[in-house]
Amino acid sequence: MNDKMVFGQYYPINSWVHRLDPRAKLLSVLILMISVFLIDSIYILLGFLGILFIIVISTRIPIGKFINSFKMMSFVLVLTFIIQILFRKDGDLLITFNFQLTYFSLMIIVVTLLLWLLVSKYIKYFKLLIFLIVLGGLMALQYYTNIWGHIVSYHIDIYSRGLVMGSYVVLRLLGVLVISSLLTFSTKPTELNNGLDRLLSPLKKIGIKISILSMMISIALRFIPTLSLEADKILKAQASRGADFKEGSLKQRIGQIVALIVPMFIISYKRAYDLADAMEARGYIPDNDRTSIYVLKYRFSDVLTLLFDFLVLGLTIFLKVAYAI
């Protein structure tokens, strides 16, 4: 449990992506994401995803981990696709579906949706897929049947542009997901923090204090497991005194949560005070220059990676301009 909190999604293997300098990785993510959004040809986009796929394979991070992160985003992906198809009205008209809403189909729709609400709790896998199939079934019902009291007829037009734009958005989001997952799988939060600190340190010249921010992040990372352990202890202590966090009405439960929040707040405050003393005594002066035990050095592989990124960016810009003409 604690490892999960400290390392986030970090997958501990020693691949070439893991060994890259965090600054190089952060820059790469930025550049590749810009490229993804600049590409406006479906073939190039597919090619780009192909290259990403090869990179992912070469890191030997299990594909399952990526699919897991797709799952979390699948609702957004499907929703954007459907919205694009429904509301894009340019390009060639491909197909028109005519639907008849009757009292019969309305009844079935209402019953099915109610059933879904009841049953959905127990579906563990492929929830979204099953929901889409159910939805498709309901639409098919309206398409084929026309019995029992006609209410209204309507039609959905699917245009070519809608399909194309829909696939663009989905593919782009996929690309962004793969790139960002690759970063979080291959970089520890502390490394990320270090990289960000070093990358943004020039901002000090215009008065933005990045070093304080990164110190705050690193302390937060340090204390998340400690505080969660503490919260666990308090939960148990309060439960042994009769607090019940799982049952009762919402109002009661909020009342019980106070029994957790108040001691947590006091303890965190006390900790913060102690920690501030300890840091000050060890010579920490906010915003003063500090050295770091982690010396970040761009190596040949980092330079190569960045060159590759710029090549991709350059190529996409070139293709965009060439196509536009």
Place this chain on the structure above:
Amino acid sequence: MLKYCKLNGDYMSIIELENVTYKYNKKNIALDNVSLRIEKGQFVCILGHNGSGKSTLAKIIVGLLEAQSGKTIIDGTVLNEETIDKVRLKLGIIFQNPDNQFVGVTVKDDIAFGLENRLIECEEMLRRIDKYSEMVNMKEFLDKNPENLSGGQKQRVAIAGVLACEPEIIIFDEATSMLDPKGVKEVNEAIRKLKGNRTIIYITHNLNEALDSDRVIVMNKGKIVLDGTCEEVFSQKEILKESSLDILDHMKLIEMIEKEGLNRGKEIENILWQSTYLK
């Protein structure tokens, strides 16, 4: 007994407090006109029960609290707003709670924290981390997170973190009071290795821990009530009792034998069993 260095007709003391008074509020006086000199290289133990002002004293010496009146002089420099950052480089303090002073995400990060603040180069940092983590027997834990360490291990990391900065004065502010017996033993072993090289102030409420110090200071109600060698201080049983400090087990024994002779064998045996020497 005490090794004084004469310098310009004055003793060379590394810490000097002159009439220091500190109040948390009007009624709660933590330090009441305390004057104190601590010589270089000594192992000084400050004893006192809860609320006797011993921790306040430590915080005033390291400049975390500013006294309402009086002067604090560290190694010839008067502590004030301007000098504090410089003076702090000569000081190290280890606090009571092992968790609340662990700044880094790993042991290595934590030992490096003080060094990073002192602008020490990476190679030198690694060298010192190596040296001092070895000294406190924490070398094989360098990449561990604090939640995987015991309290004693965390305190040893804190000690290594302070040692790595190579301060002249190290203060242990009840550094062992939150540890289990094993942790206390580990930490005290690490502290013992430091004896003689540096000025050490060891703050505790446990008389047994004060046994091998060069000088013992007893505090009560914000005042110094006893000051001297172990023998001198521990023979003042009445004052120790007044300061709510328990006298040592073997002294209890001697006292009892003196009073009653050897005819209460059972109770003597009980005391012996409880005594730390048998544990």
